[in-house]
Amino acid sequence: MIIKMKTIACTLLALTSLLTGAAHAEWPEDKAIKLVIPFGPGGFDAYARTLAPALEKILGAVVVPENVPGAGGRIGANTVYRARPDGYTIGLWSMPGMTMPAIVGERVRYDLNKLSWIAQLSFDKYALAVKADSPIRTFEDLCDLGRPATFSGQGGFTETASIATVITMAELGCPYKIVTGYQSSGQATLAVMRGDVDARVNPLGSLLPYIKSGDIRLLLTYEHETSVAGVPTIEELGHGEYINFGLRRVVAGPPGLPDHIRKRLSTAFIEAMQSPELKEWSGKTNNPFSPLDSEQTALAMQEVMRFYEQYGDLLRTEFKGN
Amino acid sequence: MDFGLLNDAFAELIGSGHSHYIFMGVLVGLTFGVIPGLGGTTALALLIPVTYTMDPVAAMYLAGGSMGATSFGGSMTAILLNTPGTPPNAATTFDGYPLTRQGKAGLAIGASATASALGGLIGLISLLLVIPLARSIIYLFGPPEFFLLTILCLLAIAVATLGKLLRGLIAAGFGLMAAFVGMDSVSGELRYAGDLDYLWDGIPLVPVLTGMFAISQMLHLALKGGSIVSDANRKTKLSGVLDGMKSVFRHWTHLLRGSAIGTVIGAIPGLGGVVASFFAYSSAAQTSRDPESFGKGNIIGVIAPEAANNAKDGASLLPAVAFGIPGSAESALLLSILVLHGIEPGPSILVESQREIYGLILAITLSAVGASIVGLACSRWLMLITYVKVEVLVPVVITVTLTAVYVLEGKFGDVIVCSIMGVIGYLMIRFDYPRLSFIIALVLGKTMEQAFHQSMIISDGDLVSYIAGRPTAVVLIFCIVLTLMLPAIRSYRGVRKKTI
Structure with a gap:
């Protein structure tokens, strides 16, 4: 009896692995997309968790928001920066906060100029x-x-x-x-x-x-x-x-994110922010959206970095x- | 007082058909409470995605249900295994575990369950009484008051380490040193962090506490062998649960005082449950006629911290209810659940989201009672764990604990810290240094330093005249002086009694 059970289990296991192998689909269907939130509960968390279900619908993929708090957002930043640029790890970035360590001369493990900018969510x-x-x-x-x-x-x-x-x-x-x-x-x-x-x-x-x-x-x-x-x-x-001056919540992926993935993600975020449910949520909770697509975000971020760099000595x- | 609103909340609970969420919350809370390393915040964080599709009130039932149940879950392991399931249960080990070793686990569990449930109820009543005054109370505590409060709590260490003051102070000193690792949030400087991002935010509390209490206790048991309850005591009866329940009523003053301490400390952001239950314990020991009996299985040592532990849950909602600003990690998570449901927490949260807030308060209270009932019902079987051979118990607990610590934030650094602290904790048991002094100093160190720093900046270095103009601060200074003089007063009285 036990042997029989084992055989069935093994066969099932083999079958599932075969099936998943066969179904090894194009991005983003074969794995969950991790959306890194570099802080605990709060504004960033709310944006990410509200957007996730809408993104799932648009992309037809699983999107899992994950809090990676610590070091003023740097641990989350490092997690995203070091991830494989396969479109399965992206994250929220706090701007201009994340430009600061480099400006004041702290050691940083990420280079904002190399990030793959996806979209801007908000500009408070x-x-x-x-x-x-x-x-x-x-x-x-x-x-x-x-x-x-x-x-x-x-x-x-x-x-x-x-x-x-x-x-x-x-x-x-x-x-x-x-x-x-x-x-x-x-x-x-x-x-x-x-x-x-x-x-x-x-x-x-x-x-x-x-x-x-x-x-x-x-x-x-x-x-x-x-x-x-x-x-x-x-x-x-x-x-x-x-x-x-203002706080921007921006989505970016690790350096070298393929263009088609970056574009598809960018469109998905923009589309999600324009959906009626999210607009309603945004109005009710005072969490306004200021959508920018991937190219616009990249330009805006260059401007942000340039703007704060000029106050480098003061800061x-x-x-x-x- | 808004008992009418509570009535409405109760009616809604029965009418809504969502009451089972509280029960589910209780089961989740008990499970997370029992496993060392996992606690209320983990339970809430994991529940957030689950609540997404729910009605906001049902989400509050589930969240509140788990929040109110964790503390009793954690006290079970504190009593039976000397391993607090959640940080605030650490104080319960002092007298709960000695009772278990004497074969009186039933007594301790009965007392803990009753004190938890009643503490939760008293917490609810005081929260309702205090809500209209919430704003003025919160305005009373600024940086200088925080600084003085932490001093007052640190003084409690001296009392809790009765008879080994010097060892207590040494452990507390090391705790303070550990507390200052990481970024100084006032000056922005990194201290003792090496080149590790991990240490940026300081040494994390939960892995330290779990290592120092759970892992070290398992090492201690493994090296000692046998099982927790000695064979001689095994013949004593398993019962005593009823006596434990009765004992809470016999010591009702300690129940009330523990609840009051829990309420006050719970309401102040940044101090948290460890301090509340520890403070309740030490104040019970401090004012006792027979302080030597504490730590050897005095039932009051179980009642006071357990009452405080559950009373603090309701009170910790106070800043959230009054301003929409969370005062604790748990209430931050609760508010973020509301945001996901399209409710913006703000100063008028109590008016605009009355259903949700009162539903939450009700769920927290009912789950404290519910957890106690479930706990009592299972106590007979749970007690059997103390007869398990350590060869079986130790590896299981160590594996579960280290996994839980990893799951908490997904950081391997936490597992390393937990293991190191396990060894240090074992050495502290072996050489008789009080571990909780270390923990309390670690918890309070950062708040103390920060509040002091802030007070200095605000007052422009003239702390004395700044404090003199703040009545709350003056009262706190008076309390500090009183606490310092208490041993002297006590010994003076003792001497007089002997001479007469």
């Missing part, structure tokens, strides 16, 4: 917020406190919000201090509401609910035209170039003290 514009009942009414007030204005930061120089803070304040000649070490972007916003610090630079979308609830007030937005009535833009303060001094 920033805004500068203070506590609702703060005596600081305008950006000028923030500069004339008679002491450095304090900002909350999430810790580490890969946080886009801290980068924007440093460049704004230093270039506009305002004294400032960043109190880093808050565990999440939410905790850093809470630090403003609690009165630990004067202000915080944060993606506009995630600040909106707190403006509505009357907890915080905006001093300026980093936009071309303001989307919040009565709040001036950085352009009105005479620094139109800073509308580049090196601020974050590495040299």
Whole structure:
């Protein structure tokens, strides 16, 4: 009896391997596509997990979002960069955060210039917020406190919000201090509401609910035209170039991803972002999409790298003290 | 207080036809709780894709159900094998395991189950009481208060290591050193990380704790041989579960105090369950008339941490409920489930997503009770594990544990850390150094340093006048002074008693 069972099991096993061998189809059907999220729960995680089912439908493949957190997104970045360029491992990249290690002279194991850019998912514009009942009414007030204005930061120089803070304040000649070490972007916003610090630079979308609830007030937005009535833009303060500030969520694969795979993935992401369900989700949760295809993304990323590189000296001094 | 809303939530639970999700959650939670290395966060992370197609309220039932059940699952192995299933169960080993060795595992399990269930209920009531005040409470704790709180918890080490203060401090010192590995999140400098990306975020807690408690305990058993319960004790009765349940009511003050400590510490982001249960344990030992009996099988040493452990679950939702900002790893995962269902967590989450939030709170509480019932029902068979020969037990537990640690994040570095810590932990058992002092210092070190750093930057180096202007901080300083003086007061009283 036991022998019989074994024989059946072996035959089945052999059959399955034969079948899968025969069905060794073209990409992307024979294996699951791993979508690396370089952070834990939060914005990146939400985008990836919401997009995954839509991508599965479009590509007819299995898409598995996987959190590979650590080292401010670098462990996830390395995982994607080192993967085989077969289209089965792609990942989300935080920009400009991932440009920072190289700019401030840290050792990095990935080269952004060699990545295979697939699509841009979002571009969250920033805004500068203070506590609702703060005596600081305008950006000028923030500069004339008679002491450095304090900002909350999430810790580490890969946080886009801290980068924007440093460049704004230093270039506009305002004294400032960043109190880093808050565990999440939410905790850093809470630090403003609690009165630990004067202000915080944060993606506009995630600040909106707190403006509505009357907890915080905006001093300026980093936009071309303001989307919040009565709040001036950085352009009105005479620094139109800073509308580049913002957090971009971008999808890229390892260097040398074949063109046809890159294009197909790119189309799939764009199509997914335009589907009615995802549009509805995006509107309801304040997680806006700013789709760019693979070529547009590559160009935009070159621009991002060039833009932040020009502040290299300033950022090196601020974050590495040299 | 919103008991009306709770009523609605209860009605919805019964009417929705989704109540089985809580039960499924309990089974998942118990399983993940029992396996060392796997815990509440792993269970939730793995459940996220499953909930995708569910109704958001049903998703909350499943998630809340597993979250409330893990802590009791973990206490079973803590009591029976001296191996905490989840980090917060570490404090339960102190008195739970000695009871098992004396053949009184039933007593300990009965007490643990009852204290867990009641702790969960008390946690629910305090959460409902506190929700209207949530914002003001959270505003009370800024960086200087965090710093003082961590100091207060570190002082508890001195008490928990009764009679071996010096060894406790040495272990805590090493724990602090380990806590400072990785990137200093204030200055951005990498410290003691060599050239390893793995160490960038510091030495991870779960592999360390699992190695130090589970692996080391297995090494200890393997070298000792035999089975956990000695043959002499085996003849004692397996029962005692009922006595254990009764003991919780006899020591109701400890139940209440443990729950209160769990609620307070649970509500403060960054401190977490290990600190809550350990603090509950040490405060029970500290104020006891007979502190020497702790660590030798005092049932209060099981009741206090288990109550705190379940009470903290509800309270840990407080920052999430008040602001839509998660205060713990678990609540971050819970909120991300809501985002996937098209609900944006924000300051008005309690108004806009009332069904989901109250459903979640209800699920966490019911699962604490449910897990205890399931646990009690299985306790007779579970206790048999302590009679298993170590030749069988040890390899099984080591294999399961190391696999679990790997599954957690898929990093082989975690397995290496876990194994190294297993050996160090064994040496600490062998030479009688308290392992939990090391762990508590590791947990608190980073928060302590960060909060201190932040306070210094905010106050521009003038910490004293900054703290003097903050009433909460002043109260905390008073508590610290009191804790420091407690041994002196106690010995003074003792001396006086003897002379009279």
